[in-house]
Amino acid sequence: MTSLHLRGTVLPDGDVRDIWVLGDRLTFQRPSGDVTTVHEGGFILPGLVDSHAHLGHHADTMAFDPELFAAAARQYTGDGTLLLRVPGHREPIPASLREDAAAPRLVTAGPWLAWDGLEDLDDLQTRTSDLTAAGVAQALANDGWCKTYGDWEFDRVKTPESVLRELCDAVHAVNGRVAAHCQTAEGTRAAVLAGVDSIEHAWFLTPDLLDVLAARGGAVTPTWTGFIGHVDNVRTKPEGPRKDWFLGGVESLRTATVDAWEAGVTVLAGTDSLGHGDVVAEIGHLAAAGLPPAAAVGAACWDARRYLGFQGIEEGAPADLVAVTADPRVTPEALRHPSLVLLRGRPAK
Numbered sequence: 001m002t003s004l005h006l007r008g009t010v011l012p013d014g015d016v017r018d019i020w021v022l023g024d025r026l027t028f029q030r031p032s033g034d035v036t037t038v039h040e041g042g043f044i045l046p047g048l049v050d051s052h053a054h055l056g057h058h059a060d061t062m063a064f065d066p067e068l069f070a071a072a073a074r075q076y077t078g079d080g081t082l083l084l085r086v087p088g089h090r091e092p093i094p095a096s097l098r099e100d101a102a103a104p105r106l107v108t109a110g111p112w113l114a115w116d117g118l119e120d121l122d123d124l125q126t127r128t129s130d131l132t133a134a135g136v137a138q139a140l141a142n143d144g145w146c147k148t149y150g151d152w153e154f155d156r157v158k159t160p161e162s163v164l165r166e167l168c169d170a171v172h173a174v175n176g177r178v179a180a181h182c183q184t185a186e187g188t189r190a191a192v193l194a195g196v197d198s199i200e201h202a203w204f205l206t207p208d209l210l211d212v213l214a215a216r217g218g219a220v221t222p223t224w225t226g227f228i229g230h231v232d233n234v235r236t237k238p239e240g241p242r243k244d245w246f247l248g249g250v251e252s253l254r255t256a257t258v259d260a261w262e263a264g265v266t267v268l269a270g271t272d273s274l275g276h277g278d279v280v281a282e283i284g285h286l287a288a289a290g291l292p293p294a295a296a297v298g299a300a301c302w303d304a305r306r307y308l309g310f311q312g313i314e315e316g317a318p319a320d321l322v323a324v325t326a327d328p329r330v331t332p333e334a335l336r337h338p339s340l341v342l343l344r345g346r347p348a349k
Helices: 066-079 131-141 161-173 185-194 207-215 231-235 241-263 279-288 293-299 302-308 332-336
Strands: 003-010 015-022 025-027 035-046 048-050 081-086 105-108 113-115 126-128 145-149 177-181 198-200 219-221 321-324 340-343
Touching (some): 003 321, 035 340, 048 279, 048 302, 081 302, 113 131, 126 131, 131 145, 145 161, 161 177, 177 185, 185 198, 207 241, 231 241, 293 302, 293 332
Parallel strands (some): 003 035, 113 126, 113 145, 177 198
Antiparallel strands (some): 003 015, 321 340
16 A cells, blocks of 8 residues: 655644655554655644534525535635534535545534524524433434524523533533533523533633633634624614624623633634635634634644544544645644645545
């Protein structure tokens, strides 16, 4: 068997190393047999991660379309984004898409689940009177995750902490994890105190909540991409509680993104895209919020992989790699121009 060979500065450690690819696995030991060198110099890092993506949905109807999913997935691969967490999809993702060798690896959570006491939901969410049973079933049927809501409309009832705690306890009992949409102070507080693992959107976090989240190894996914483009338009709107809520929530992220990282909470890069998300742009938003560039890249790479249960560049790890010419820890935009993408040990670019 011919093996592939790469040599460069391996991130995040920063050591210059030789890497060989045997099948779809990495090794630091030169194998016997023929070797083809596919990359020399520059920087080598694990494939990028979009930790909050809803690819495959039509923006107007939210209908799931396998062809849209496949097209967006291959765009992600071309960018070097080789792992996707999909916390909410309208229909089961067909096995043919999950097994597509040209598509990123997936961590899914099944359909969006909402406590039936939430008001003014759109038709995206699946209402349930037994959130606990639905969440456990979802985690077992997917990749160990379920997705729910701490809140919806800012001025309406929020999911009670007791309901979320029962859900978290039951999902954790089957070795699953819970992600929760949180865009109000009340919803975010209830979700953190109830035991939610990953706080999605993560508005109105406070230092005491971050300490709780850090102590149990939790994560926040700010999804800056989903909000930042609306800020200027919202500022033109008439004064009122909805405007205050939106602008206050986005502003709270500027502090919480950095505070979370400093407290030891895992920060995840997620685009909240219905199609192909721009992960490098999300890295830029994290850095603009105050994260050191290396930490912002980690949120979309090695830190995200570790949190989601995937290896980075390690002996025997899956051969999902990206190579770039400049150090992305200094210049994240270098990630826009990968010189090599390896997915499952095969060159994708």
